[in-house]
Amino acid sequence: MQQLIVRGAPQEYECRVGAWQNLEEHLLKRNINSVLILHGKDSWEAAKAYFPQLTAVTAHFEYYGGDCTDEKTTFFSQLIQQKNIEGIVAVGGGKVADLGKAVANKTQVPICILPTLAATCAAYTPLSVVYFEDGAMDRYDVFNRANALVLVEPEVILHSPIELMVAGIGDTLAKWYEAEPIIAQLAVKPIEIQVAEFAAKKCRDVLLTDSADALLAMKNQTLTPAFLNVLETNILLAGMVGGYGDDFGRTSGAHSLHDALTILPDSHKHLHGNKVAYCILVQLVIENKFAEIEQLLPFYQQLNLPISLKAMNLHLTDEDYQRIAERASLPGETIHLLKETITPEVIVSAMKKLEAITN
Secondary structure (H helix, E strand, C coil): CCCCCCCCCCCCEEECCCHHHHHHHHHHHCCCCEEEEEECCHHHHHHHHHCCCCCCCEEEEEECCCCCCHHHHHHHHHHHHHHCCCEEEEEECHHHHHHHHHHHHHHCCCEEEEECCCCCCCCCCCEEEEECCCCCEEEEEECCCCCCEEEECHHHHHCCCHHHHHHHHHHHHHHHHHHHHHHCCCCCCCHHHHHHHHHHHHHHHHHHHHHHHHHHHHHHCCCCHHHHHHHHHHHHHHHHHHHHHHHHCCCCHHHHHHHHHCCCHHHHHCCHHHHHHHHHHHHHHHCCCHHHHHHHHHHHHHHCCCCCCHHHCCCCCHHHHHHHHHHHCCCCCHHHHCCCCCCHHHHHHHHHHHHHHHC
């Protein structure tokens, strides 16, 4: 069996109303006296009312710039060195968190993450998705240091855009559908893999059971058990799948297909999790799991997750299909972790078959 490294959790994680108010106390306990606060734009406008006053810690506030790229990582790393900053606080969605983690890794300072969305598990996991300047996805970087601190304020996420929570549900649903076919091929499952498999299955079960009620809670602006279940599934449980399963629990077909879709400029207007949700269905066609697709379609339609390219208003030429399929099936892509033999032809056929059965 290949090497398996557990990166199970942040050093500290807290999810409760008022969690952000203890940020300064957490920083001082870590002997962090000056921080770079990386934040988004819209998310910062929504979140700053909840952000605590820092009186004993010097804070440098910076807009992160819109993407996690090598250029921005270098820029903020130099800023940290110039100003002798001792820690990073990333406040925002997945890309802010990913950039903060990349900078923390480069400068070897602690990273504290205050997520404003439950759209990904980025706050929990010690890895960054790095993009090219043109918005196409470049690579994943996995780090050997855990995130120092994650503080989840449910009220911030309760008031976040519902469509971003839906995208988070789509992205997190993939944890089961991508991990299960990899794990199913193992003759022996080490304990770590069993934990990852449990977390992945729990992701699916909680989301299928509680998502509709969680979204209703957001519409009503009321904290409910269903809302908290989905929030922590998208952040904590989802992070545990890859944290314990390593390459056996991260990605297989759906994310390879998603990353390939990013070569189409028109795809950039769609949320990551929505595209991943569509790509789960393409993967299931490749695996010949049509009964599973039938089970998922009502759930997708209830949440308004896309079931086809047509639903995303993406109209592909044969050349587009071919380019995506070639990118998704490059050597080293995680789609090859599926037991099926993957070729560009297999992918094109699956994408077209999904369009035929959903339209």
